[in-house]
Amino acid sequence: MTYNLITILGPTACGKTRVAAKLAHRIGTEILSADSRQIYRGMDIGTGKDLADYVVEGRQVPYHLIDIAEPGYKYNLYEYQRDFLEAYNIVRARDVVPILCGGTGLYLESVLRAYRLDEVPQNPELRAHLEGKSLEELTALLATYKTLHNTTDVDTAQRAVRAIEIAEHYRQHPVAKRAFPEICSLTIGLDVSRELRRDRISSRLRNRVEEGMIDEIRGLLTKVKPEDLIYYGLEYKFVTQYVIGELTKDEMLTQLEIAIHQFAKRQMTWFRGMERRGVHIHWIDGAKSDEKKIEEIERLWKTTVGE
């Protein structure tokens, strides 16, 4: 069995992008992003796009799935998978192995574990019918469609409505199935100790504030509603709250920093869970130099081909 994808994952601020770009440059391939926020145009500093990192030795490494949606748009997992496949096929057509790089666990997992998702458009009649029902009623209704094997679907009424919509869709279109290529990924995780992770997150945040992150968000607020920006979380949430006067600058900085640390922890939790669900991750030491990391990845590539 040969690999047809290299995945580089890790928590925020672990240096994924740089390693992925350098590796892509060296082996002449392209990058497919797996980041639920970097898809948005104009959300650059806050999402840590680091677009400059895609220029290696003066050459632009092609990347995909970044800057593909307007801020305020509600992108979802189905769309990600659809867009991923399109980009994947484009790169594969060049007969190279793409590098999937990002930190959005759900997006990564939808590729690595080949979730089968159908396009489920909104169903206005159903939504109108469900309007005003309590979460309890919606949960009971969802239970008539399927066994409730998680609680994420019924966290909020909004999610429960969507879950029912999807269940209703599958009831009406039971055989619809999307073709999904056999993905066999060499999956690399960048492992950074808690202390180092925290240091990097904190200093990176300071840098981004200096680079104009707050102005970026002020600009976005001229065309995106505050609540939509707040929904995006982290930088967009706390800086928006600061800009509209709900937080002082100090409160914003303190709370944001804590929130990013918590986010990084949740990312690691996700990756561990993903391993339990059967995704094999080769962890490499994130404290090493980029060159060492790339050597290690290349060594893994050679020695594990055919495992």
Place this chain on the structure above:
RNA sequence: GGUGCCUUGGAUGAGUGGCUUAGUCAACGGUCUGCAAAACCGUCUACAGCAGUUCGAAUCUGCUAGGCACCU
């Protein structure tokens, strides 16, 4: 030098002579196939130290230490 007040888990902060934990935040662990940088769940048992009163004290008394306020 004198008088009074305070001292609770990593932080903050309520409370009562004994019965089950305050709460909040942080930290840590987890959940997860459709907004995931979201949403949600779990864990963390402390009352400054010593001596005494009491069947029983973190809660009462005394001393010691630290802090705060006021007085000469």
